[in-house]
Amino acid sequence: MRQVSIIGIGQVPVDEHWDLSLRDLGVQAVRAAMQDAGAEMPDALYVGTMASGELSGQEHAAALIADHAGLRGVEAIRMEAACASGAAALRAGYLAVASGLLEVVVICGVEKMTDMVAEDVTTALASAADAEYEVAQGVSFVALNALLMRRYMHEHDVPRSAFAGFVINSHRNAMGNPNAMFHMQITEEAFNKSRMIADPVGLLDSAPICDGAAAVVLAPTARAREFTAKPVHIRASAVATDTVAIHDRADPLFLRAGFLSCQKAYAQARVTPGDIDLFELHDAFTIMSALSLEAAGFAPRGQGVRLAQEGEITLQGRIPICTMGGLKARGHPVGATGIYQVVELAQQLRGEAGPNQIDCRLGMAQNIGGSGATIITHILESGV
Amino acid sequence: MRQVSIIGIGQVPVDEHWDLSLRDLGVQAVRAAMQDAGAEMPDALYVGTMASGELSGQEHAAALIADHAGLRGVEAIRMEAACASGAAALRAGYLAVASGLLEVVVICGVEKMTDMVAEDVTTALASAADAEYEVAQGVSFVALNALLMRRYMHEHDVPRSAFAGFVINSHRNAMGNPNAMFHMQITEEAFNKSRMIADPVGLLDSAPICDGAAAVVLAPTARAREFTAKPVHIRASAVATDTVAIHDRADPLFLRAGFLSCQKAYAQARVTPGDIDLFELHDAFTIMSALSLEAAGFAPRGQGVRLAQEGEITLQGRIPICTMGGLKARGHPVGATGIYQVVELAQQLRGEAGPNQIDCRLGMAQNIGGSGATIITHILESGV
Numbered sequence: 001m002r003q004v005s006i007i008g009i010g011q012v013p014v015d016e017h018w019d020l021s022l023r024d025l026g027v028q029a030v031r032a033a034m035q036d037a038g039a040e041m042p043d044a045l046y047v048g049t050m051a052s053g054e055l056s057g058q059e060h061a062a063a064l065i066a067d068h069a070g071l072r073g074v075e076a077i078r079m080e081a082a083c084a085s086g087a088a089a090l091r092a093g094y095l096a097v098a099s100g101l102l103e104v105v106v107i108c109g110v111e112k113m114t115d116m117v118a119e120d121v122t123t124a125l126a127s128a129a130d131a132e133y134e135v136a137q138g139v140s141f142v143a144l145n146a147l148l149m150r151r152y153m154h155e156h157d158v159p160r161s162a163f164a165g166f167v168i169n170s171h172r173n174a175m176g177n178p179n180a181m182f183h184m185q186i187t188e189e190a191f192n193k194s195r196m197i198a199d200p201v202g203l204l205d206s207a208p209i210c211d212g213a214a215a216v217v218l219a220p221t222a223r224a225r226e227f228t229a230k231p232v233h234i235r236a237s238a239v240a241t242d243t244v245a246i247h248d249r250a251d252p253l254f255l256r257a258g259f260l261s262c263q264k265a266y267a268q269a270r271v272t273p274g275d276i277d278l279f280e281l282h283d284a285f286t287i288m289s290a291l292s293l294e295a296a297g298f299a300p301r302g303q304g305v306r307l308a309q310e311g312e313i314t315l316q317g318r319i320p321i322c323t324m325g326g327l328k329a330r331g332h333p334v335g336a337t338g339i340y341q342v343v344e345l346a347q348q349l350r351g352e353a354g355p356n357q358i359d360c361r362l363g364m365a366q367n368i369g370g371s372g373a374t375i376i377t378h379i380l381e382s383g384v
Numbered sequence: 385m386r387q388v389s390i391i392g393i394g395q396v397p398v399d400e401h402w403d404l405s406l407r408d409l410g411v412q413a414v415r416a417a418m419q420d421a422g423a424e425m426p427d428a429l430y431v432g433t434m435a436s437g438e439l440s441g442q443e444h445a446a447a448l449i450a451d452h453a454g455l456r457g458v459e460a461i462r463m464e465a466a467c468a469s470g471a472a473a474l475r476a477g478y479l480a481v482a483s484g485l486l487e488v489v490v491i492c493g494v495e496k497m498t499d500m501v502a503e504d505v506t507t508a509l510a511s512a513a514d515a516e517y518e519v520a521q522g523v524s525f526v527a528l529n530a531l532l533m534r535r536y537m538h539e540h541d542v543p544r545s546a547f548a549g550f551v552i553n554s555h556r557n558a559m560g561n562p563n564a565m566f567h568m569q570i571t572e573e574a575f576n577k578s579r580m581i582a583d584p585v586g587l588l589d590s591a592p593i594c595d596g597a598a599a600v601v602l603a604p605t606a607r608a609r610e611f612t613a614k615p616v617h618i619r620a621s622a623v624a625t626d627t628v629a630i631h632d633r634a635d636p637l638f639l640r641a642g643f644l645s646c647q648k649a650y651a652q653a654r655v656t657p658g659d660i661d662l663f664e665l666h667d668a669f670t671i672m673s674a675l676s677l678e679a680a681g682f683a684p685r686g687q688g689v690r691l692a693q694e695g696e697i698t699l700q701g702r703i704p705i706c707t708m709g710g711l712k713a714r715g716h717p718v719g720a721t722g723i724y725q726v727v728e729l730a731q732q733l734r735g736e737a738g739p740n741q742i743d744c745r746l747g748m749a750q751n752i753g754g755s756g757a758t759i760i761t762h763i764l765e766s767g768v
Contacts, residue, residue: 001483001484001485021516023516044623050443051437051443053435053437053438053508053511054437054438054443056515057507057510057511057515057519058511058514058515058516059434059435059438059464059466059511059512060464060465060466060511060512060513060628060753060754060757060758062464062465062625062758063465063466063625063626063628063753063754063757063758064514064628064757066625067625067626067627067628067632067757072625072626072627073624073625073626073640073641073644074624074625075622075623075624075625076465076623076625076758077463077464077465077472077475077476077623077758078463078464078465078472079461079462079463079464079476080443080444080446080461080462080463080464081444081446081447081460081461081462082443082444082447088461088462091461092461092463092476092479092480095476095479095480095483095485095486096476096479096483098483098484098485099385099479099480099482099483099484100385100482100483101385101479101482102479123441124437126441127437127441127442127443127444128443128444129444130442130448131440131441131442132405132407132442135441238459239428239459239460239461240457240458240459241446241447241450241451241456241457241458241459241460242447242451242456242457243451243456244444244447244448244451248451256457257457260457369444369447370444370447373444373447373448373451374444374446374447374460374461
């Protein structure tokens with residue numbers, strides 16, 4: 001296999017984009033990334049989107065975006081793994097370039113969520129869970145996370161307020177990210193008073209419904225400097241899965257797919273958690289931040305929340321997370337999120353993170369589909 | 385890159401499977417292909433399905449099928465390119481094994497269409513077209529093919545009855561395929577009298593709504609004989625796209641993506657159309673058969689129908705097509721079709737096509753998404 005690098009990045013600010021459709025969002029991100037890379041016609045465009053059929057009546061989004069981005073004729077395929085669709089597309093592009101058969105591949109994550117009424121968005125998001133054995137019982141995706149959070153609080157004797165640190169950190173970091181959806185600080189008091197959605201998951205535990213698109217351009221590492229002085233090398237790419245239904249797991253509070261994909265990624269990159277300078281994790285709900293930190297090896301079981309309580313996850317902490325606002329405050333346009341994470345990680349590794357810049361060489365991005373059923377981990381290294 | 389071979393095949397008979405869900409169908413095909421290959425735990429499962437979210441309320445189908453097929457933990461991703469989703473998954477698996485990073489990869493195409501009322505299936509299928517510029521005008525997928533067929537009849541002065549040969553051939557070949565949905569011969573008289581759906585597309589021009597799943601197992605060619613005495617080698621894999629909306633094409637009767645993907649495939653395999661012994665093409669509608677034969681170089685423009693009229697496409701003809709019944713008579717469970725085509729091609733190349741066996745060494749399978757917006761071509765060679 002060949003080594004693979006990111007030679008260009010692009011993103012649309014996450015927002016409620018009432019004047020932009022799915023294709024518009026995708027096209028803007030693809031063009032921005034190609035311009036950043038200085039790339040002409042790529043060999044392929046892979047698109048990650050979770051529910052464009054349900055949300056926009058549009059399957060076949062990869063060919064559509066390819067054409068409207070000026071890439072008519074190009075190989076174009078969509079990848080889907082629920083909220084991990086963005087990273088799934090990156091995974092496929094990584095393998096394609098690694099194979100030696102394709103040279104330059106553009107990866108775009110995109111989701112247009114705000115054209116539907118909220119009930120229909122809730123239905124579409126629930127399709128990430130088990131339709132026949134979870135959703136048929138009337139459970140929503142928020143409710144599944146509420147079950148996990150309640151169980152965590154019980155098992156580890158943790159109060160709800162212990163999760164505030166995750167939200168405070170994400171919102172504080174979003175203040176320095178012009179592409180973030182929310183630019184407002186959250187206090188612990190505001191978190192504790194926030195409206196309940198599905199007890200114990202409150203409004204401020206949850207990432208917002210929004211629109212967005214982000215893109216990266218891949219090329220063989222050996223050719224990366226033809227395009228950019230700031231390549232970012234993909235040191236590891238790993239996918240693992242678990243049961244889709246939470247009730248099928250022997251230990252629902254252990255993200256087994258997170259553990260497996262991190263172990264594969266650490267082995268491929270030949271690193272340990274201690275080598276990782278920052279971790280763009282999947283904080284769709286606060287409980288997921290805690291579970292991810294534990295499965296990745298940054299905290300023992302039940303201690304993930306303590307990293308937030310003790311300030312270890314801030315820009316100055318031991319393992320900074322959600323450095324540009326995370327899903328909670330940058331926003332979570334579901335199929336796009338995995339690429340936003342990688343774009344932000346590349347910004348950090350290229351030294352372009354503005355007021356949020358941390359000193360880093362090696363970073364990890366992790367995208368989660370469903371309640372931990374698909375977990376995709378990428379480790380990136382600065383080539384500056 | 386490494387060479388890649390098919391070491392196992394499996395399929396569920398195409399039918400209206402009232403007692404099987406999306407996951408059941410996928411699991412049966414995956415288990416059958418793995419048993420055929422004698423493979424244990426693969427490195428990945430890639431699933432092609434077009435509209436599981438709209439049709440079954442189930443995105444995230446790859447992780448779901450992986451778990452229920454006994455592959456818990458495995459890398460699993462879904463690929464989608466409308467009706468070309470099956471071949472899109474094969475393409476991704478081919479690149480993954482070619483890269484050297486993955487060894488054994490299972491590819492499954494699956495679609496469950498019959499749990500919805502027909503109007504909702506029509507809506508889901510229309511999501512392969514341009515939602516904002518075609519579907520918003522009220523056009524269905526059948527209607528788009530009717531526009532193409534009418535134009536073809538006008539441009540090339542061809543009567544509707546000239547298309548009968550495609551349907552007669554597919555239904556005749558399905559008689560020898562126990563996995564086909566329809567086992568009944570069609571006469572030219574029956575074709576001419578068949579009920580109009582969207583003039584000039586009649587019921588017998590159209591592939592049926594149905595359920596199905598098929599799977600193949602891939603491995604490096606160098607290791608193929610560890611698993612099977614009858615490997616089938618992938619000599620070429622190529623994807624090309626065109627505008628999703630037909631009205632954006634300068635020449636709507638030319639499948640530019642078909643031409644481009646065939647040219648790429650011929651170049652990779654270093655063959656010409658004359659070297660191809662059989663062609664599993666995408667006869668979702670009779671007009672698509674004619675256009676595909678022309679774009680692939682088997683007939684000049686406007687002469688594709690003549691191959692059917694003159695018997696050139698039969699098992700004894702110059703270029704046999706749809707040798708196990710094609711989409712028309714084997715059935716067209718949309719996201720599964722691309723893998724059924726490859727399974728049937730492998731049956732021919734392994735000498736396991738029963739009464740339909742033709743003498744062959746090199747075959748081509750072509751899967752089409754939308755009205756020719758995504759066209760994926762694979763060339764396979766017998767390793768027997």
